[in-house]
Amino acid sequence: MKALVIEDSKEIVESVSLIFQLRWPGAKVVSTESGKKGIEMVETESPDVVILDIGLPDMEGFEVLRQIRSFSDVPVVILTGRAISEIDKIKGFELRADDYVIKPFSPGEFLVRVKNALTHARISSAEAGVLPLAVNNLVIDFANRNVSFGGMPVSLTPSEYKLLCYLARNAGRVLSHESILRVVWGEGYEETDVIKTCVYELRRKLAQAGANPEIITSERGYGYQFVTLV
């Protein structure tokens, strides 16, 4: 784990480093108080995640993010000293900021935001990856967004596809309703009924192609699992 912290407050850099090292022993944290230097370091240091302050001495954090996004999809968590306006929030999400943390923050909250950002990144890079995923007879071709079972094409809606990708990527693990909602439907979505409907359709379509519908099992009251051996 390597984190780049672009932040001019030494105190914040220190506490962020400490949080990273406690959570990921051996984590390397590099930092700079300059936005310009930070952009260069995304290239030279190849961090796994960037923690970016909005109020920097040499340039605005949003401009730093815009320039980072011109060449990198690294997960970025924005730090802000004030409650962020709706306009700024949208600006950040348009520039593909993964999340926001308002200072002062608790280590727990900070870690949750960073972990979410890392999850987004894993899923989007898996989807961008060239190698299809094959489990039993199911093949997910991420590059072409195609799904087939035993050679039979399975036509899915975007939500069904995202859900299947998330489940299959984590085959053998039970995924909670909360994490499924966050990854497939996005932050702030809380209605678990949509998962139920989506799983129902997924099972139905996979069964139509010849799969055992129990390829996706539910853990009552908790979540769902993609089963590798059915």
Ligand code: CA
């Ligand atoms: Ca600052």
